[in-house]
Amino acid sequence: MRDTASRAGQSEGSLNRTLPTVAKLGLAAACALGLAACVTPQERHAMDQNQCYAFGFEPDTDGFAECMMGLHQQRAVAQANSNLYWQAQLAEQNRRREARQDLYKIASLQRSGDPRFPICGASSDGGMDRRTMTWYGPNCRAR
Template sequence: MNNWFHGKFGVQFIGKDQICSSGDTAVPNGRVENSRGRRLSTVAKLGLAAACVLGLAACVTPQERHAMDQNQCYAFGFEPGTDAFAECMMGLHQQRAVAQANSNLYWQAQLAEQNRRREARQDLYKIASLQRSGDPRFPVCGASSDGGMDHRTMTWYGPNCRAR
């Protein structure tokens, strides 16, 4: 297996002798040839590259992330084993933690907003269903109604029906 170095820490490359799952052989000059010796079309290469990028975008093991961080700090000019290198590594970790915390807050806010809208819609359905009580133009709400059950009055409610 060939090791190609990007910075100081190695990144592995599938060598010429190794076969990919699709039967293609990777060649160091960037060409991809299948086992019959024909070259893949440009569209197929682009499609394969896009699929790989999308499939592997979020798939980074902690070891790979650590190696990428080391490479980044090394690329910034910090030598491994120095205090500056350690500070660079901690800074990258803290940036990632802040980004994750911000992402968590964003999704919590999205969920809270969805819950507020659903509760407001249900309150509107309850009021409308109670106002339609006794109106024969609307069917009586039941378990199949889109609203729900008002546990205070023990009646069903929904957008297009009446409570009783």
């Protein structure tokens, strides 16, 4: 009986010692992966040079220069496409938010005078109609 308790205490103690080690290794691996994604312009240039050399182009030749320009242009096009994608995502979010606000405003105006709904305020979901300086939201009535 005592031997079992002793072993349980040992395994618990070893678990307490290995858990921080495992956490440290996981943190180190996460940091390494994060830093691997960061590439300086000089490192990117060196990688491009290695890629063009692997394609069979010799340094200081026209083909090598064209290869380097092609890789640079591909990266620029990919970045431009990424920028366009995120701009479109942001525009869609803005459009949806404005449409939701318009629906809240219409619903709030339709519920005017209905005591089942609370009066809107600054803490309500929705917004403020700047023309009339009144609050509107999904579950509000006008004051």
